[in-house]
Amino acid sequence: MAMLGPEEWQAVTLSLKVSTWATLLSLPLAVLAAHALARWRFPGRTLLNGVVHLPLIMPPVVTGYVLLMVFGPSGSVGRALQSLGLTLAFNWTGAALAAAVMGFPLMVRAIRLSIEAVDPRLEQAAATLGASRAWIFVTVTLPLILPGLIAGTILGFAKAMGEFGATITFVSNIPGQTQTIPSAIYAFLQVPGGETAAARLVTISIILALGALLLSESAARWAARRVGGQ
Amino acid sequence: MKLAVEMHQPMGALMLDVAFSAPPGVTVLFGRSGSGKTTVVNAVAGLVKPVRGRISLGDQVLQDSGQGIWLPPHRRRLGYVFQDARLFPHLSVHQNLVYGRRFAPRGSAAEPEARVIEMLGIGPLLQRRPGALSGGERQRVALGRALLSAPRAILADEPLAALDEARKAEILPYFERLRDEVAIPILYVTHSAAEVARLATTVVVLQDGRVVRQGTAAEVLSDPSVTPLGARAAGAVLLGTVVAHHEDGLCELDAHGVRLFLPGTVHPVGTALRLRVAAQEVILSRARPEGLSALNILPGTVEQIRSGEGPGALVSIRTQAGTVLARITRRSAAALDLNVGTECHAVIKSVAIAPEDVGG
Numbered sequence: 001m002a003m004l005g006p007e008e009w010q011a012v013t014l015s016l017k018v019s020t021w022a023t024l025l026s027l028p029l030a031v032l033a034a035h036a037l038a039r040w041r042f043p044g045r046t047l048l049n050g051v052v053h054l055p056l057i058m059p060p061v062v063t064g065y066v067l068l069m070v071f072g073p074s075g076s077v078g079r080a081l082q083s084l085g086l087t088l089a090f091n092w093t094g095a096a097l098a099a100a101v102m103g104f105p106l107m108v109r110a111i112r113l114s115i116e117a118v119d120p121r122l123e124q125a126a127a128t129l130g131a132s133r134a135w136i137f138v139t140v141t142l143p144l145i146l147p148g149l150i151a152g153t154i155l156g157f158a159k160a161m162g163e164f165g166a167t168i169t170f171v172s173n174i175p176g177q178t179q180t181i182p183s184a185i186y187a188f189l190q191v192p193g194g195e196t197a198a199a200r201l202v203t204i205s206i207i208l209a210l211g212a213l214l215l216s217e218s219a220a221r222w223a224a225r226r227v228g229g230q
Numbered sequence: 231m232k233l234a235v236e237m238h239q240p241m242g243a244l245m246l247d248v249a250f251s252a253p254p255g256v257t258v259l260f261g262r263s264g265s266g267k268t269t270v271v272n273a274v275a276g277l278v279k280p281v282r283g284r285i286s287l288g289d290q291v292l293q294d295s296g297q298g299i300w301l302p303p304h305r306r307r308l309g310y311v312f313q314d315a316r317l318f319p320h321l322s323v324h325q326n327l328v329y330g331r332r333f334a335p336r337g338s339a340a341e342p343e344a345r346v347i348e349m350l351g352i353g354p355l356l357q358r359r360p361g362a363l364s365g366g367e368r369q370r371v372a373l374g375r376a377l378l379s380a381p382r383a384i385l386a387d388e389p390l391a392a393l394d395e396a397r398k399a400e401i402l403p404y405f406e407r408l409r410d411e412v413a414i415p416i417l418y419v420t421h422s423a424a425e426v427a428r429l430a431t432t433v434v435v436l437q438d439g440r441v442v443r444q445g446t447a448a449e450v451l452s453d454p455s456v457t458p459l460g461a462r463a464a465g466a467v468l469l470g471t472v473v474a475h476h477e478d479g480l481c482e483l484d485a486h487g488v489r490l491f492l493p494g495t496v497h498p499v500g501t502a503l504r505l506r507v508a509a510q511e512v513i514l515s516r517a518r519p520e521g522l523s524a525l526n527i528l529p530g531t532v533e534q535i536r537s538g539e540g541p542g543a544l545v546s547i548r549t550q551a552g553t554v555l556a557r558i559t560r561r562s563a564a565a566l567d568l569n570v571g572t573e574c575h576a577v578i579k580s581v582a583i584a585p586e587d588v589g590g
Contacts, residue, residue, distance in 0.1 A: 121316055127303040128275055128310035129379045130333025135304075139329075143320045227320045 004204075008197055010176050011184035012204055018092055018180055019160035022100035023107075023153060030104060030152065034111035035137075039120075055166070056105040064169025067098055071170075094171040095178045099160035107156040114148020115141065147223040154216035158209060181205055233257075233383055233415045237273050237283030241266055246280075246439040252383075255431030256409045256416045258447075260423075261458045265436040267419040271387050274417060275310050276303035287382055287415075304333070309376025311386040315368040317360035323371050324356040330379025340380035341412065349411070350374045350404055366397035373404060377412070384408070384416040390425065399586060405429055406590055423459060427451060427467045427506035428589035451506070452553035454536040454544035461544050465508040465587070466555040472501045480525075480580065485551035491525040492583045501590050509544060509557035511582035515575045516566050526578040528554060532568050547576045554578070 004012065033052055037045065055063045071078040072089045081088060088094035118141055126136045142149075164182040171178040173187055185201045188194030233252040238245065246266040250257075259267045272278040274285055276292065279300060285292040287308075293300050309330075317326050327343070334340060347353050350370045360368060369389055376384055386405070390398045402425070409416060409429060418429060426433055430447040435458050443456045450456055452466035470483035470490055483490040483503060490505075497503060519527065530549030537543035543563045545556045554576045568574065 119316075121312070121314070122318060124277055124303070125310065125312060125316040126318070126329070128277070128306075128308060128385075129330035129375065130304050130307060131329075132302075132304050135333070140318060 004200060005197060007175055007179075008184065008201055011179050011181050011201065014092060014095075014176070014178075015161055015180040018095045018099055019157050021093075021096040022103060022160040023157045025096070026100040026104050026107060026156065027149075027153060030107035030111055030156070031149070033104075034108045034115055034152075035141075037108070038112045038115040052108050053105045055102050060102065060163070060165025061169050063101060064098060064166035067094070067101065067166065067170040071097065088171075090171050090174060090178060092171075092178055095167050095180060096160075098166040098170045099163045100156075102163045102166055103156035103159035106159050107152040110152030110155055111145065111148050114145040114151075117148075118144045144227055146227065147220045150219040150223055151216055154212050154219075158212045161205070161208060161212075231288040231382065231415060233274070233417060234284075234286050235270065235274060237270065237280040237285065239269060239273065239278070239280040239283070241269055241439060244439040246270070248436065248439070248441050250434045250441050250444055252415045252417050252434075253432060254413055254415050256405070256418050256429045257432040257434060258426050258430040259417065259419045259434050259436055260421070260426050260430075260450075261436035262421055265458070266439045267421075267436055268387050270436070271310075271385050271417060271419050274383075275308055275385055276301060276306050290382075307334070307338075307380065307382050309379050309381030309384045311369070311372050311376050311384065311389045313388045313391050315360075315365075315372040317363075317368055317371055317375070319360055321360075322356070323352065323358050323360065323363070326360065326371060327352075327356075327374050327378055329375060334380035338380040341377050343378060346374050346377050349407060364397070365393050366400045369393065369397075369401055370404060373401075373408075377408075381414065383414050384412075386416065386418045388419050388421070390420070390422070395586065402428060402586075402589060421459065423451070423463050423465055424506060424584075424587050427465070427587060428504055447504070448552060452546055452555055454534050454546050454555060457544065461542055461557055462510065464510075464544060464555050464557060465506045466546070466553055467504055467506050468552045468554070470503055470505065470551070472497050472499050472503060474499065488528060488549070488551035490551065490578075491580045492588065493581055493585070495585070495588055497588075497590055504589055505583055506587035507554055507578055507583060508587070509555040511579060512554055512556035513577040514545065514547070514556050514558055514562070514566065514568070515577055516573075518575055519577060522577065524577045524579045526580060528576045528578070530554070530574065530576060532570055532572045532574060534570065535563060535568060537563070547574060549576060 037049055069075050078088060088097055123136050123140055126140045162182060167180060168183055173179050173183040181201050185198045188198040236249040238247050246269055248270055259270060261267055269278055273280045282295045284294045291299050292306055350373060352370050352374060355367055390401055426447055433445060433447050433450040434441055435443040435450060435456055437458055443450050448467045457464045468485050470485035472481060473484045474482040475494060479494045480491045481494045528549040528551055530547040533546045533548045535543055535545050537560050541559050543558055543560045545558060545568060547554050556576060
């Protein structure tokens with residue numbers, strides 16, 4: 001396998017940048033949403049659950065189109081953000097938003113499952129020892145959901161790395177700007193003689209995915225040992 | 231400092247409606263399962279919010295539904311020992327022990343860590359994880375964790391119920407030490423008469439969501455009309471001091487001037503002991519029996535006789551050593567012509583006093 005060309009390198013580094021930002025920024029929100037769905041009873045809970053899961057069920061192209069309507073140059077939120085100096089449409093930040101939205105349901109599901117597995121009686125015990133809700137979350141809940149948190153993060157990251165439909169609809173396929181690995185593979189396959197470049201990127205994709213999987217396995221094992229209490 | 235509880239709370243088809251106060255020492259909430267004991271303790275801890283109630287500890291009001299006061303659990307500073315220990319699995323024993331310390335106000339009178347660790351005998355466990363502890367060890371650590379959070383009272387909800395007899399015998403002495411060495415109220419829930427007999431300074435008997443009796447352990451357990459667990463589990467408490475250990479393995483006690491003999495205990499001479507005498511192990515005799523193998527024969531007079539539809543009767547006999555309960559048949563009561571005021575002798579076999587019923 002030959003070395004990567006500059007355009008391919010660009011796609012790889014851009015994908016890593018987009019996915020990292022998408023994962024880091026959506027993680028706190030995913031924890032909050034997972035906690036709300038797992039533990040709180042409030043009006044509109046079913047609605048929230050639906051909205052969170054929508055990107056998982058809708059065609060990605062539709063999600064991308066909705067993002068374009070809302071965050072695009074003519075969308076209301078998009079205009080507001082633009083006046084603050086943040087352009088999302090046809091920009092790598094938009095690719096990060098699309099990746100975050102698409103990965104969000106997967107993160108929430110993994111984290112929610114782990115929160116539901118935490119024995120609420122342990123949190124009660126912490127309360128009787130003087131810990132406020134926030135302290136209970138930091139010192140009891142968070143350490144106990146660490147395996148789910150790690151799994152959710154890696155799942156979200158992997159999803160972000162592979163996102164194609166919503167990204168290409170929302171931010172198009174501009175080399176160096178919004179061309180992530182999947183978009184680049186797609187572009188290479190559209191031109192004659194692009195197969196070898198596409199094959200190189202496919203290999204990189206497989207390696208990255210496998211790496212993420214192995215990392216999540218060993219991290220989950222480490223966290224489970226810590227929580228297991230032996 | 232006194233814990234005062236008054237609360238109303240629907241509990242299934244039942245209305246929990248209780249009022250009592252717990253002075254320093256151990257106040258035992260005693261009753262069968264489903265009588266509402268755990269709900270009362272959870273309300274004191276703030277884990278349950280009664281629809282109406284007033285709960286105060288000393289001059290601090292924990293809840294007053296009339297004035298809309300309700301302190302959340304983390305601001306009540308009560309050490310809660312749960313039936314299932316509830317140690318944090320991701321923390322070591324030592325981290326569990328000191329968990330509550332960072333939340334205690336500065337300068338609050340916590341027991342010194344070294345003393346608690348020594349008292350509970352958990353020094354060798356400090357670096358372990360809760361998953362590697364036995365049931366009895368877990369419960370000792372849970373007790374230590376509650377104590378080190380500088381609590382203003384201790385709550386214990388059937389802390390021994392999940393343990394086997396050997397483990398119970400291991401933990402009970404720690405609660406006895408706690409009662410005698412720590413000057414805060416302890417509210418202790420149990421459905422075990424043995425635990426009441428050994429621990430209680432005050433007993434509050436709960437039945438179907440109501441307080442049916444409150445008094446000292448000796449008073450309440452010797453009353454034949456109060457048998458929350460049924461006559462089969464009845465038994466009075468005698469108080470005595472160890473005066474001698476005999477070579478044949480017997481231990482001699484002085485109970486208000488009466489000599490009692492029981493199988494040897496580890497308690498040194500001079501120890502004040504409580505012993506529970508199961509009502510079914512007591513034989514009554516009008517004349518002082520002669521040529522009998524039983525070593526303890528206590529003369530007294532019948533104080534109360536209680537019988538229902540069944541064949542049994544529960545008789546309380548006031549003796550110099552204290553009041554003894556005897557569970558006999560109605561037929562025997564008639565044959566002996568037992569009435570209130572009748573003089574008779576209560577006969578207690580030494581070996582009938584179970585080791586778990588004797589405590590310091």
